[in-house]
Amino acid sequence: MLAVQQLEAGYGESVILRGVTLQVRPGQVVCLLGRNGVGKTTLMKSIMGVLKARKGTVSYKGDDLTRRAPGQRAKKGIGYVPQGREVFAQLTVFENVLLGLEASGSKTRVIPDAAIAKFPVLPAMYDRRGGDLSGGQQQQLAFARALASEPDLLLLDEPCEGIQPSIVDDIRDVIRAIKADGKTSILLAEQSLEFVKSVGDYFYILEKGAVAWEGGLADLNDEVIRQYLTV
Numbered sequence: 391m392l393a394v395q396q397l398e399a400g401y402g403e404s405v406i407l408r409g410v411t412l413q414v415r416p417g418q419v420v421c422l423l424g425r426n427g428v429g430k431t432t433l434m435k436s437i438m439g440v441l442k443a444r445k446g447t448v449s450y451k452g453d454d455l456t457r458r459a460p461g462q463r464a465k466k467g468i469g470y471v472p473q474g475r476e477v478f479a480q481l482t483v484f485e486n487v488l489l490g491l492e493a494s495g496s497k498t499r500v501i502p503d504a505a506i507a508k509f510p511v512l513p514a515m516y517d518r519r520g521g522d523l524s525g526g527q528q529q530q531l532a533f534a535r536a537l538a539s540e541p542d543l544l545l546l547d548e549p550c551e552g553i554q555p556s557i558v559d560d561i562r563d564v565i566r567a568i569k570a571d572g573k574t575s576i577l578l579a580e581q582s583l584e585f586v587k588s589v590g591d592y593f594y595i596l597e598k599g600a601v602a603w604e605g606g607l608a609d610l611n612d613e614v615i616r617q618y619l620t621v
């Protein structure tokens with residue numbers, strides 16, 4: 391459903407992605423691995439359209455989205471939980487979730503149960519400002535904001551970064567529940583190998599701005615980890 395072909399992207403003079411090709415199939419949790427700075431976030435931004443591709447294509451459900459704006463990609467069914475969460479600190483929790491709903495082009499102000507059911511603590515905080523929430527609560531809010539548009543592809547950029555272990559377990563449960571529902575595919579960039587192995591179906595490792603390795607869980611052995619992931 392998501393197909394990235396020979397994607398090139400970067401910032402100013404610097405080229406970061408040098409021909410990335412990957413796919414996410416319906417219902418899969420696909421994980422993006424690689425050492426710090428290899429370009430995982432840059433790839434996520436390019437798929438969402440926050441960063442323009444210089445070459446190559448991003449297509450989704452058969453449509454070429456490469457030149458489409460992020461809002462159009464959201465309307466097509468792509469949800470995004472960016473690295474660092476990017477919760478709007480001055481807006482209330484409810485307004486933050488509503489932004490996700492509006493991104494999908496919805497005219498209603500009714501948050502779908504599916505967005506909130508997995509985060510039962512959030513409704514009680516609807517009137518609080520996003521900036522007053524803890525890091526873990528903000529991550530849950532960022533998830534709910536992305537799920538409000540009922541996406542069929544969710545991009546998760548390092549959702550466990552800086553999050554306490556109990557909330558990491560909650561995030562793992564949410565990813566497993568989304569996977570069990572079978573309606574939403576996930577592309578997950580994450581540093582924790584233990585975490586990705588516990589949820590992932592298929593794995594891509596980036597190196598020098600391109601895919602250096604790909605395979606299933608059984609193939610992700612110690613030799614691969616030593617070669618591409620050990621610092």
Ligand SMILES: Nc1ncnc2c1ncn2[C@@H]1O[C@H](COP(=O)(O)OP(=O)(O)OP(=O)(O)O)[C@@H](O)[C@H]1O
Pocket residue numbers: 401404406424425426427428429430431432433581
């Ligand atoms: N806004 C930016 N302007 C210029 N260079 C950038 C910008 N954002 C990232 N970079 C550079 O692009 C490269 C790839 O960064 P990116 O954040 O995509 O990597 P990453 O694999 O997600 O790393 P990490 O795991 O540390 O988040 C790095 O060398 C980084 O310094």
